Amino acid sequence: MAATTGTTAPSQGEDSVPGSARARKKPRRSYSVGRSAVPYLLVLPALLMELLIHLVPMVVGVVMSFKELTQFYIRNWGAAPWKGLGNYRVAVDFNGAIGHALLHSFLITCAFTVLAVGFSWLLGTTAAILMQDAFRGRGFLRALFMTPYALPIYASVIIWAFMLQHDNGLVNHVLHDQLHLSDKPAFWLIGNNSFVSLVVVSVWRNWPFALLVIMAGMQNIPDELYEASAIDGAGIWQQIRRITMPSLRPINQVLVLVLFLWTFNDFNVPYVLFGQSAPPAGDLISIHIYQASFLTWNFGSGSAMSVLLLLFLLVVTTVYLAFTSLRGRRTSNA
């Protein structure tokens, strides 16, 4: 989905030399050289808004993270005493209670993200490959598969919370009463099973997005490739391996990154499933920071954790983009 930066990148060199011979040689494209104020006026509203909703809060957030910001200073946070790197030191002190809990939550979130993204991608790819050709009922199935994604998150997660109830839930009814798979009904919303519940609900909700994106990507694969390979005697499995998967690589790189960021930052699913305090096995990082900030009213500490989270995501994303050489690939395609 990183189309914008990639496709605009090659045009950078030209506008820096507006008066040069090269720019003058192209009178037909004069309106796109942009010596005028027009592009700036067009971007201005967005720029002001970005400043207001992103830049200012981020600066405030970073400043907050250096302060001893407890409930006494909420109404006048400027007066909160400085704490320097204290909040950060506590957050990364894995022997201390706060740091230990943060590390635990971070590791849980990593495991959750790998599983949830992996299964969402796998399910989306499988369904997209199976639905590539027309067959009766394809349109209906597509609408059905999209429904979990279209439902408001809180509504769909509430349904799962009901299904996972210990006494009157569908899951225990099927597993215990009907299939006799367990000795006694399991708890799904507390204890270690809550991790499984999180993964299942997250996959149920997000895999249709993977399906949507992969199906859109498949539309761009020319039919001739399949026809030619069929004439050459390639079977379906070979076509999937040699044509479909390689053609989908650029789109998969973007899809996996987007799914990773959404899943890692997810607040909605654990919050609606477990309420304000998640069980340890389902204590995802967003919930953890929320609790540290709003339940114990330690905003300084919560801000430091947020900044650490952001730094982690920036590093991972940068490494990922460099590793997949996403931008280079995109510019050469454009």
Place this chain on the structure above:
Amino acid sequence: MPSGYRSPTAKPMSFIWTRRIVLTLIAIFAALPVYVMISTSLKPLQDVTGKFQWIPGHLTLRPYVDIWHTVPLARYFVNSTIVSAAATGLSVLIAVFAAYAVSRYKFKGKRIFTITVLSTQMFPGILFLLPLFLIFVNIGNATGIALYGSRAGLIITYLTFSLPFSIWMLAGYMESIPKGLDEAAMVDGCGPLGALFRVVIPAAVPGIVAVAVYAFMTAWSEVLFASVMTNETTRTLAVGLRGYSTQYDVYWNQVMAASLVVSVPVVAGFLLLQRYLVTGLTAGAVK
């Protein structure tokens, strides 16, 4: 949808049977919670508190009447509609101009602008929640303008995710519209704004619709900001549905009926406009 079909190189029976079995299993997984929602919403409370029943023993529409009295659902509905619509409208409006500039002009700082917009996409909501909360509280103390707890305040916080997304998607979509179209309009005497309104926007309708639907859905679903930034009168559906759980009982049948009622507008909109969404995604994101 005719696109995506490919010439029928006949599939072996093994593939067709694999397809039938796997797609059936996935369909059950996808549909199960939807079935639970619908069937539970039609049961009386005593049938919901005991063992789960696959087939409702006694059908009733009572929960659909009660949901409006147990919690002020209508008010939450109005709040959610106003907040989601305003956040969507505002971000699409601002994004159309910015996306047009990014897709059509070269200007200094463009790269920084696009990278900034792109990267704010990945920031966790919690990162903005704490500072915005403090800023709103302090603005309220200093000026008396109550942003914290107000709909306006919630709309502003929703722009943190809907605006970058809208700019990003629309810029990608507009890139796919041939530049010759608006260049011709300019030659015919349109100004940049004329070309935008007469040529680019009409051509970008599928992209704009996709972005608007998506932004609306995201706002309608939002839980984090809504649970912190609202009060009793401005509460949205996302928080309001919790009202069906009391200290003693959870009215699961009403919870399901209310979930269904709040889902119908967005699911219907999504399924109706799915076609546009795929087009928008293909051009804007996948290109």
